[in-house]
Amino acid sequence: MATTTTTSSSKAALVKLAIALLIVGSLFAVPRYVSSPYALHIMILIFLSTIMGESWNILGGYTGQYSVGHAAYFGVGAYTTVMLMQFRQVPPWIGVWAGIAAVLVVALIIGSICFRLRGPYFVLASIAVAEIMRLSATNLNSITKGAEGILATEIPVFKIGEHVVTDFLTKVPFYYIGLSLALITIAVTWGVQHSKLGYYFQAIREDQDAAHSLGINIPLYKNIGLAISATLTALAGSFYAIYVGFVDPTTVLSLDLSVQIVLVCIIGGIGTIYGPVVGAIALVPLSEALRSNVIAEGIFKTGFVDPASATGTFLKENLAHAHVLIYGILVVIVILFMPEGVLGFIRKLGSRMKKGKA
Amino acid sequence: MAILEIQHVSKFFGGLAANSDVSFSMEEGMIMGLIGPNGAGKTTLFNCITGYYPPSKGDVFFKGRRMNGLQPDKVCKLGMVRTWQKVRPLGKLSVVDNVMVGALCRTNSLRVAREIAMEQIEVVHLSHKADFLAGGLPIGERKKLEVARVLATKPDLLLLDEVMGGLNPSESEEIIRLILDIKARGVSQMVIEHDMKTIMRISDRIVVLNSGEKLTEGSPDEVVQNQAVIDAYLGESHA
Structure with missing residues (x-):
């Protein structure tokens, strides 16, 4: 936390602000110059990861309550928005508020129970609650269509008066929504x-x-942290659901997702404003690259292995399937060697270089 | 008026009576020493007074208000706050941020909290370390930080649990001066301390606990000549 208020640091703050504005400005300009849907897709996933990471960070990073059940809030937000849109023709920009309301109810019930527990017991309880949500969504066939999931067939056109703002047919509106939500969550964290x-x-x-002992009402402030965190996670969930157009229990309510949310923060840097951003920028392209066959192709380019040989065929066929394994190993390496995340690591390097100069 | 009144407080852990039927009262502005051999129940009594444990029996009145069942945060808001025998710095926050957490008990403005914090850091002579991480301070400075942090909550009654434990003589001397300084500002204090010389010097009145019970109470001179106290501290075969 910044505590110095010298003139040099206020100058540094101005420079930082200028850089931030420049980055945000260019991010808003990206869709004008980039038309590749895949590139936009990757960017949208990065925004989504940022939103999820920042939301978790408020409860996990700042308040120290390591929830591994944030999929519950993501999923409830996603389901509520999609169900209202599909079954009740409520447009998503209205449905999302219902999603947030539903999530707040769930969060405060969970909070009032789970916050009696500390440390690892809280972690286990948070996992259990998310699993209850997943199993409920899977088995309440009449409400959620169970494991089959819900396909959002049509997103209504967004109009202000008679003017059509967007019809959601390309990735561009999603890009802007994702970017705006990411900026909002960062702003909330800053606040x-x-x-x-x-x-x-x-x-x-x-x-x-x-x-x-210093006058802090522990249950109250833990629940405030949870409420902020769950609200933002519900936003992420609703956004995801509308973007992908499909929800089912194994994608929006899974333990995998909960872990993914935590990883964004751990890799980037827990308890910092920009840690989750760094985590998202690091993890999303990495997992996308591993999923496609980039690695095998890279090995062929070095010339060590002939793509036509038996080994080459083996790599081509199997390396993409091993993406989870490679991803896991990389995550372990980062956690081992950068315990404070990539951002913490970079900062340490920076301060070391400064010391070296002086 | 008595600022703190303890009436027949008992605390049982299973069959063990950590405090049994302890009663005494404390006048405003005084320093009350709380002494006793290890395991006498001094810290348990602190925990009962400040809301960490509800007393099994008996009542605690602070400024005439019954405190039983109030949570520690409420107790702090009412003006009674304690330090910890084993210091509890908020390690990853700076010294000034630690003290600001205390100050925020009385204000919502970070600017005001920072001002209060800087004042209290000045009082305990830690200004030069204001931006250091609390986790990296040596024990003497952690104890001072602990005191600055509780002072920032603007208490009427301070409960200090062995703030001089583990300090060297010059550091202890600094804390003693600090305690007397706090008294001069009108804040009542209850002090747990092992060093008899220190407690004799700073206390206006002393309560002696032994095996959870109140052994005696009186002025430092009375207490030190009390045969029961001598027996409790030195063993009954003495003299």
Whole structure:
């Protein structure tokens, strides 16, 4: 947390602001110059990961409550929005508020129960709750269509008055929505860090008993953290559901998803504003590259292996399937050698270089 | 008026009575020493007073208000706050941020909280370390930080649990001066301490606990001459 208020740091803050504005400006300009749907798709996934990571970060990173059940909030948001749209013809930009309301109810019920537990017990409880949600969605066939999932056949056209803003037929509107939501979650995180909430959240993370003795109402502030986190995660879920146009229990309510959300933060840097952004930029392209056959092709280019040989065929056929394995190994390496995440690692390098110069 | 009144407080853990039928009261503005051999129930009594444990029996009145069942955060808001025998710095926050957490108990503005925090850091002579991470401080400075942090909550009654434990003589001397300084500002204090010389010097009144019960109570001179206290500390075969 910034504590120095010297002139040099305010100058540095101006430079930082300028860089941030430049990046945001160019991000808004991207769809004008990039028409490849795949490139836009990757960007949208990065935004989505950023939103999920930032949301988790408020509860996990700042408040220190490591929830491995955030898929519950993601899934409830996604399901509510899609179900309202598909079965009740409620447009998603209205349905999303119902999604958030539903998630808040779920979150506060979960919070009032699970926050009695500390540390690993809270983690286990959060997993259990998400699994309950997944099993409910799978088995309540009459409401959720069960494991079959719900296909959103048509997104209504978004109009203001008679003017058609977008018909959601290309990836461009999703790009802008994703970018805006990502910026909103970053802004919320910034706001939290620079307010009483941020101080109280971090105090709870560092030492709950000490925080309690200093006048912090622990259940209240934990639930506030959860409410903010769950709301933003529900936004991510609704956005995902509309973008993909399909929800089923194994994609939006799975343990995999919960872990994925946590990983974005761990890889990027827990408890920092930009950690989840860095995590998303690192993880999304990595998992996409591994899923396609980039690695096998790379090996062929080096000339070590002939693509026509038996080994070449083997690599071509199997390397893409091993993406989860390779992904896992890379994650383990990052956690081992960069315990404070990529962002923490870069900062450490930076301060070391500064020391070297001085 | 008594700022703190403890009436027949008992605390049982299973069959073990950590405190049994402890009663005493404390006048405003005084320093009350709480002494006793290891395991006498001093910290348990602190926990009962500040809301960490509900007393099994008996009542605690603070400024005339019954405190039983109030959570520690509420107790702090009402003006009673404790430090910890084993210090609990918020390790990944800076010294000033640690103290700001205390100050935010009375204000919602970070700017005001920072001002209060800087004042209290000045009081405990830690200004030069304001931007250091609390986790990296040596023990002496952690103890001072602990005191600054509770002072920032603007308490009327401070409960200090062995703030001098593990300190060297010059550091202890600094804390003693700090405690007397806090008293001069009108804040009442209850102090747990093992070092008899120190407790004799700073206390206006002393309560002696032994095996969970109140052994005696009185001025430092009375307590030190009390045969029961001598027996408890040195063993009954003494003298």
